[in-house]
Amino acid sequence: MAKKTVKDLDVKGKKVLMRVDFNVPMKDGKITDENRIVAALPTIKYVLEHGGKVIAFSHLGKVKEEADKASKSLKPVAERLSELLGQPVKFIPETRGAELEKAVSELKDGEIMMFENTRFEDIDGKKESKNDPELGKYWASLGDVFVNDAFGTAHRAHASNVGIASHLETAAGFLMEKEIEFIGGVVNNPARPLVAILGGAKVSDKIGVIENLIEKADKILIGGGMMFTFLKAQGKNIGSSLLEEDKVELAKQLLEKAKANGKELVLPIDTVVAKEFKNDTEFKTVSVDAIEDGWMGLDIGADSIKLFSEKLNGAKTVVWNGPMGVFEMPNFAKGTIGVCEAIAHLEGATTIIGGGDSAAAAIQLGYADKFTHISTGGGASLEYLEGKVLPGVEAISDK
Incomplete structure (x- = not known):
């Protein structure tokens, strides 16, 4: 260092x-x-x-x-x-x-x-x-x-x-040394293939990360609430799922940029939909091509967990930031749990969680010791993954 x-x-x-x-x-x-x-x-x-x-x-x-x-x-x-x-x-x-x-x-x-x-x-x-x-x-x-x-x-x-x-x-x-080594390593010199898994509610929170990782990662898997803005960009009906209307055009551009760069940007193929945003409500799993009006997607489905697990096979570096669904509600936590387990059981890979809700999920599920590194800084790790210079790191004396 x-x-x-x-x-x-x-x-x-x-x-x-x-x-x-x-x-x-x-x-x-x-x-x-x-x-x-x-x-x-x-x-x-x-x-x-x-x-x-x-x-x-x-x-x-x-x-x-x-x-x-x-x-x-x-x-x-x-x-x-x-x-x-x-x-x-x-x-x-x-x-x-x-x-x-x-x-x-x-x-x-x-x-x-x-x-x-x-x-x-x-x-x-x-x-x-x-x-x-x-x-x-x-x-x-x-x-x-x-x-x-x-x-x-x-x-x-x-x-x-x-x-x-x-x-x-x-x-x-x-x-601090570990954070610079692992999070900085993802950005600067990762062992490949590098797979990034991004979740959370909003595309707007992760724009910089996605743009930077399209350059750096071999595959990007997208779940969480922000997946619906990407599905909308593909022309799919998303019912009453979370949507950032003003980011649909950007999502289209990111999908095109990934394709032009020869990178895989993988979206879920099924979703757990519900009538209301609460745990004790009617819910079912449907294909992302069959989301009906009046239903909202609150998690990725079992087929998507399987797909994401397959995409992780052979990865040498994995970075994960953001849950796959509404993790706080047990009925919509299976996607996050499934992805967490898939990463935890990877052989021979450097596995990193970029802080925030995904770190909380791994710790809560008892998988903390199965990951190479769990970042203690959600916002800081996101900005580092964007490729930004962090003032607190920059200010440390050079050797």
Whole structure:
């Protein structure tokens, strides 16, 4: 990798500022999914074991006004991190000031502290989100070196990633390194054949990804709600299925572009249709050529799962982003489950999930350890797959 990693730093006795992605879901002050905290442990442990002093920080949700602070504090996260590490994590409920500076100065080698949600700085003028230069400089002044392990925010230029990096030697943490290696590898140098599976509701969310992958991938399989805009572009009746009317022409162009490039853009051949958008409603499976008025497609059908599984045979790299149907409803989750199982059982392939709902699905189904890499950054991985330069990655020092 051309970027510095934490192993390239001499951290002994150093104050190591560490941007982590602890933007975890919370309910009533309790963490409901701690995957992002667990994912950061290897980098934190490495620095602590090598005699560094860790000053960890993260954002948590959006903070627009003072009233948001109560439910957006990182204190419960610091407490859980302490349990996972098996050592105290001193928490400072401030984002700047004397209390924070004193805690940093008192930190000893092999100790860790955390400070408050970086987005608390957004209440007065979006200082964090707009990469306020004074804030980035201030945070940088607290440390000797900077380790960025928060891929989930790498597509944004914030004070807590790009701002700090402009003042300190910066390295990628192990999680960031993996994301650059796997997601970047899909875009830059994949083992072939490369098969991309894209789902989710809207074509508009994935236009850039589809356009870039038509150049890069050997096959693109499309499911989810956005498949109906493509089916409409082929002149099929889609009933009352989700449609982005203003993207039909674009879908036609993408189908033509794939054909002109000699690439397979594969659409489902059957769909599970229902009368209403809810789980406990009448539903049936029909061919995509036989969707009747008044029915909406909410999942791909069994024949499409079989087709997609066949198209995956022999793949050396697979990247998946987006569910195949309305995964939250059990009656319309079979397509997502089927595709997840097909990828999980592939032999000899590098299999990558680009974050978001598909990552949640794989974890929920118990297949997390069957994938080579599950990205922690939905938005960041999508932009990376589009071929965009991510500011948070760009800001890491070159070797």
